[in-house]
Amino acid sequence: MAEPAVDTPFWTGLLGLETAMDQGWVVNHRAVGVSMPVQVQLISRDATAPVDAAVSVEVDASDRVDELHARAVGEGLRVEHPPTDEPWGVRRFLVRTPGGVVVNVLAHR
Numbered sequence: 884m885a886e887p888a889v890d891t892p893f894w895t896g897l898l899g900l901e902t903a904m905d906q907g908w909v910v911n912h913r914a915v916g917v918s919m920p921v922q923v924q925l926i927s928r929d930a931t932a933p934v935d936a937a938v939s940v941e942v943d944a945s946d947r948v949d950e951l952h953a954r955a956v957g958e959g960l961r962v963e964h965p966p967t968d969e970p971w972g973v974r975r976f977l978v979r980t981p982g983g984v985v986v987n988v989l990a991h992r
Contacts, residue, residue, distance in 0.1 A: 887925035906930065906971060929987075932964035932977050936987035945974040945990045952976045952988070968992065 900912035964977035975989035
């Protein structure tokens with residue numbers, strides 16, 4: 884995948900989103916001033932996990948991340964990256980679906 888920042892003009896210009904975070908390898912664009920949150924996250928590679936996620940799912944709280952991690956382990960799913968407080972302000976873990984898709988489950992702290 885190309886570097887995520889390459890498409891910033893598309894997301895911020897054409898679609899009117901703002902850049903909420905740019906770590907180089909991960910860029911978040913979100914809508915402002917709307918009642919429903921809208922966010923697009925683009926990843927070229929993961930800087931702290933051993934695999935790259937195909938999709939990210941944000942949940943409402945850090946303790947929910949831990950609950951979902953425990954449930955995933957209990958269901959025998961393959962956890963690719965344990966629950967981690969990342970330096971960019973999220974708690975997350977990566978889990979592989981039964982079909983093999985890597986999902987980044989996160990909450991902002």
